[in-house]
Amino acid sequence: MNIAQAERTAAELARLLQDDAFAAFAARAGDLHPYDAAVAYLSIAPEQSELRTAFLTHLDPITLTDVLEELDGEERREAFARIGALRAAAVMDRMDNDDLADFLGELSEEARAPYLAAMSDAEAEAVQQLMSYPPETAGRIMNNRYVWLPQHYTVEEAIAKIRAYSDLSESISYLYVIDGERRLLGVVSYRDLILASVEQRIADIMRTRVIHVEAVMDQEQVADLMRNYDFLAVPVVDDASRLVGIITVDDIIDVVMEEADEDIQKLSGSGKDIDFNTRAWTAAGRRLPWLVLLLFIGVLSGTIISGFEETLDRVVALAFFMPMIAGMTGNTGTQSLAVVVRGLIGSKLSGRQALRLVRRELGVGLIIGVTCGLLVTGIAYVWQGNIMLGVVVGVSLLLTLILGTIAGTTVPLLLDKLRVDPAVASGPLITTLNDMLSLLIYFGMASLFLDFLL
Amino acid sequence: MNIAQAERTAAELARLLQDDAFAAFAARAGDLHPYDAAVAYLSIAPEQSELRTAFLTHLDPITLTDVLEELDGEERREAFARIGALRAAAVMDRMDNDDLADFLGELSEEARAPYLAAMSDAEAEAVQQLMSYPPETAGRIMNNRYVWLPQHYTVEEAIAKIRAYSDLSESISYLYVIDGERRLLGVVSYRDLILASVEQRIADIMRTRVIHVEAVMDQEQVADLMRNYDFLAVPVVDDASRLVGIITVDDIIDVVMEEADEDIQKLSGSGKDIDFNTRAWTAAGRRLPWLVLLLFIGVLSGTIISGFEETLDRVVALAFFMPMIAGMTGNTGTQSLAVVVRGLIGSKLSGRQALRLVRRELGVGLIIGVTCGLLVTGIAYVWQGNIMLGVVVGVSLLLTLILGTIAGTTVPLLLDKLRVDPAVASGPLITTLNDMLSLLIYFGMASLFLDFLL
Numbered sequence: 058m059n060i061a062q063a064e065r066t067a068a069e070l071a072r073l074l075q076d077d078a079f080a081a082f083a084a085r086a087g088d089l090h091p092y093d094a095a096v097a098y099l100s101i102a103p104e105q106s107e108l109r110t111a112f113l114t115h116l117d118p119i120t121l122t123d124v125l126e127e128l129d130g131e132e133r134r135e136a137f138a139r140i141g142a143l144r145a146a147a148v149m150d151r152m153d154n155d156d157l158a159d160f161l162g163e164l165s166e167e168a169r170a171p172y173l174a175a176m177s178d179a180e181a182e183a184v185q186q187l188m189s190y191p192p193e194t195a196g197r198i199m200n201n202r203y204v205w206l207p208q209h210y211t212v213e214e215a216i217a218k219i220r221a222y223s224d225l226s227e228s229i230s231y232l233y234v235i236d237g238e239r240r241l242l243g244v245v246s247y248r249d250l251i252l253a254s255v256e257q258r259i260a261d262i263m264r265t266r267v268i269h270v271e272a273v274m275d276q277e278q279v280a281d282l283m284r285n286y287d288f289l290a291v292p293v294v295d296d297a298s299r300l301v302g303i304i305t306v307d308d309i310i311d312v313v314m315e316e317a318d319e320d321i322q323k324l325s326g327s328g329k330d331i332d333f334n335t336r337a338w339t340a341a342g343r344r345l346p347w348l349v350l351l352l353f354i355g356v357l358s359g360t361i362i363s364g365f366e367e368t369l370d371r372v373v374a375l376a377f378f379m380p381m382i383a384g385m386t387g388n389t390g391t392q393s394l395a396v397v398v399r400g401l402i403g404s405k406l407s408g409r410q411a412l413r414l415v416r417r418e419l420g421v422g423l424i425i426g427v428t429c430g431l432l433v434t435g436i437a438y439v440w441q442g443n444i445m446l447g448v449v450v451g452v453s454l455l456l457t458l459i460l461g462t463i464a465g466t467t468v469p470l471l472l473d474k475l476r477v478d479p480a481v482a483s484g485p486l487i488t489t490l491n492d493m494l495s496l497l498i499y500f501g502m503a504s505l506f507l508d509f510l511l
Numbered sequence: 512m513n514i515a516q517a518e519r520t521a522a523e524l525a526r527l528l529q530d531d532a533f534a535a536f537a538a539r540a541g542d543l544h545p546y547d548a549a550v551a552y553l554s555i556a557p558e559q560s561e562l563r564t565a566f567l568t569h570l571d572p573i574t575l576t577d578v579l580e581e582l583d584g585e586e587r588r589e590a591f592a593r594i595g596a597l598r599a600a601a602v603m604d605r606m607d608n609d610d611l612a613d614f615l616g617e618l619s620e621e622a623r624a625p626y627l628a629a630m631s632d633a634e635a636e637a638v639q640q641l642m643s644y645p646p647e648t649a650g651r652i653m654n655n656r657y658v659w660l661p662q663h664y665t666v667e668e669a670i671a672k673i674r675a676y677s678d679l680s681e682s683i684s685y686l687y688v689i690d691g692e693r694r695l696l697g698v699v700s701y702r703d704l705i706l707a708s709v710e711q712r713i714a715d716i717m718r719t720r721v722i723h724v725e726a727v728m729d730q731e732q733v734a735d736l737m738r739n740y741d742f743l744a745v746p747v748v749d750d751a752s753r754l755v756g757i758i759t760v761d762d763i764i765d766v767v768m769e770e771a772d773e774d775i776q777k778l779s780g781s782g783k784d785i786d787f788n789t790r791a792w793t794a795a796g797r798r799l800p801w802l803v804l805l806l807f808i809g810v811l812s813g814t815i816i817s818g819f820e821e822t823l824d825r826v827v828a829l830a831f832f833m834p835m836i837a838g839m840t841g842n843t844g845t846q847s848l849a850v851v852v853r854g855l856i857g858s859k860l861s862g863r864q865a866l867r868l869v870r871r872e873l874g875v876g877l878i879i880g881v882t883c884g885l886l887v888t889g890i891a892y893v894w895q896g897n898i899m900l901g902v903v904v905g906v907s908l909l910l911t912l913i914l915g916t917i918a919g920t921t922v923p924l925l926l927d928k929l930r931v932d933p934a935v936a937s938g939p940l941i942t943t944l945n946d947m948l949s950l951l952i953y954f955g956m957a958s959l960f961l962d963f964l965l
Binding site for chain 1: 518544546554556670673674677684700701702704705706737738739740741743760761763764765767768771772774775776778779785786787789790791792794795798799801802803805806809810812813814816817820823824827828830831832833834835836837838839841842843845846848849850852853854861864867868871872874875878879882883886887890894938939942943946950
């Protein structure tokens with residue numbers, strides 16, 4: 058659907074609700090792809106709280122489950138609150154385990170308890186099993202939409218099982234073969250079954266070289282694996298090699314998007330989980346901690362300048378080049394940071410490669426520094442008619458650009474090596490630290506050559 | 512493979528080459544997944560040019576093709592140059608059309624001609640057909656690894672065809688049904704074939720509601736479609752509704768990564784296509800144009816300060832808060848920009864939603880501005896012992912933070928609306944423009960209240 062179609066559909070659904078034509082509403086919404094139904098729901102302004110509640114209340118149970126699976130975070134929590142405990146339990150029994158674990162995992166222990174109590178025992182246990190894996194691991198994003206086959210089955214028996222579980226087998230490409238202890242032995246594709254004759258044994262046609270992941274593997278590594286090897290699905294095993302779930306490529310696309318969003322948050326310091334539907338207070342609350350920290354760092358930069366008050370007082374023109382030098386250093390640092398942060402996705406660097414990269418960026422810093430330094434020396438001389446001022450500005454810029462490039466490269470590499478959360482190297486922090494460094498160098502140089510500047 | 516394994520494999524392969532054990536090398540490399548073989552190739556330093564050439568020269572033709580498909584841009588062009596025209600032609604006849612079109616599309620008309628001449632006529636024509644679609648459209652990323660079925664086939668005939676094309680059908684999930692004019696009629700999955708009986712007609716078991724895309728559709732839209740609807744593959748049709756290719760989800764992951772990289776490049780102004788293997792000169796060349804532009808804008812900021820030289824001369828302490836005000840404004844602007852740029856992925860905004868977003872960000876700017884403004888008023892008063900200086904700094908910060916948030920939100924939205932390349936709204940540019948705005952406001956305020964500051 059394009060945006061005009063989506064708006065028309067949303068308006069139509071809202072009108073049906075306002076006219077109390079609930080049966081027509083449920084039929085129309087049930088015909089939509091779950092994603093489109095979710096888009097229609099979200100297009101109701103949050104202020105129209107009653108309309109949102111009516112929307113969810115009058116969906117049929119299956120569509121309601123599908124729509125709730127499409128929602129994220131805050132919106133999903135809010136939607137669950139709207140539908141009431143009884144309907145919520147019914148929805149949860151139907152939901153994919155990974156979406157459910159995702160939702161429950163975001164709640165506090167107390168908020169979670171009533172939901173778990175209302176669910177059927179088997180479902181509740183399965184979900185708690187999933188939630189026992191750490192966040193952002195394979196165990197948390199795997200699902201149970203797969204069909205397994207005992208190794209002693211014939212192709213005919215396998216096909217009978219697929220028939221019986223045909224709703225499960227809709228969206229998947231592989232069948233997993235296990236032994237009596239549920240240990241993963243091999244994999245068979247639908248195509249293998251088609252090409253085999255009906256009396257052949259599964260054990261004879263299965264491929265035994267199955268690439269699998271452990272449930273505790275980091276989701277980013279799983280994404281790298283599936284992306285690099287072009288897999289559609291990968292089986293997940295527990296520490297006893299038992300098959301516990303599969304991860305499908307559509308969940309991986311979401312992981313890839315999440316990781317990219319995280320990188321952008323790091324680079325822009327824009328705070329976690331802010332999208333178009335986040336309220337102003339929430340968004341501001343998430344962005345403020347960084348800004349306050351950066352405010353203090355900014356004041357610290359100020360104290361550097363105040364340390365050179367005398368120099369500045371004697372050559373006020375020095376202030377004219379401050380924003381340029383600080384800005385340029387910040388910008389080159391962010392450029393280097395972006396190259397490193399993106400490059401680290403999907404490829405861990407060996408020590409030798411890291412060294413090669415730092416050398417490369419040093420080269421980049423030199424080339425950029427010499428070019429911009431010469432340029433600004435000329436500009437400063439023409440503008441202020443003072444060749445020494447030009448030289449001080451140009452040489453300072455050269456030095457700060459080299460330092461900025463190196464800082465933008467080594468800081469994230471070091472943090473990655475030390476396994477410290479690289480969010481610490483976020484763009485604004487690098488920018489602000491580079492600001493301070495550049496002011497120190499600039500005013501240091503100026504004070505050194507103060508006699509020639511006057 | 513983890514990084515240690517990959518390094519060991521690369522070292523092992525290099526040793527085999529250096530020992531002239533070419534048969535052992537080819538056997539070992541042929542056993543690897545193409546991605547791992549490509550990683551081993553890239554781990555040879557570019558300076559070891561002969562070793563790189565030997566690596567490619569001694570691969571068997573199939574592995575060589577696979578490895579070249581895994582490489583990107585510059586590395587692939589270089590690799591093709593290493594293997595010579597004859598082998599290149601053999602590789603190209605084997606390569607997937609989308610990878611080939613991608614490679615040839617990056618060459619100049621003249622550089623492309625000899626490659627096309629050396630290829631078989633049928634292949635050359637197929638690739639030129641692909642290249643006739645604009646870059647970044649469905650037509651450019653589609654491939655021909657699919658099996659089509661005439662509608663009059665029985666299930667038995669279909670299975671016979673799949674057997675015949677079993678290497679093509681390895682990695683795919685759907686079979687496409689076409690009429691005599693190659694027009695797309697429906698789709699059948701392997702699972703449908705398994706569940707049907709052998710004498711049934713394909714036309715009777717196919718699903719006719721096939722979601723497809725036009726070859727000229729933007730690749731980003733295709734990615735949104737596949738991501739939102741969780742498709743594994745989507746058929747591509749030309750303007751006469753004829754089936755011309757399919758797009759598979761693994762290509763879409765690459766599109767999603769590319770789009771994320773583009774966003775990060777925009778936000779950091781770090782230049783296109785710079786990765787860990789780009790040479791320093793190339794990387795510097797790509798990053799310089801932005802930096803030089805920003806240099807001039809930085810000098811412009813300087814002229815703003817010089818316009819307030821008198822004010823600054825009388826209250827030097829004003830300079831102490833310059834980096835903080837400029838930095839904070841730049842940072843909030845970048846935060847807003849990041850939220851908008853990421854949010855625009857996969858969801859086009861209606862006018863009403865855009866307005867809601869701008870109102871939200873205005874709210875965020877107000878909350879952040881008041882908090883930080885009050886904070887810095889206190890700090891400035893305590894530090895400099897001048898309440899009016901505190902008020903000027905605090906109110907300036909409040910105003911610039913609101914402006915910064917609004918600029919970071921509206922500029923990308925407007926550019927998106929006007930269909931101007933949003934790269935123009937790149938992070939450094941917003942940052943630098945916000946710098947200028949903030950300096951104007953800050954020194955404007957200070958000059959206005961100059962008498963109270965002394």
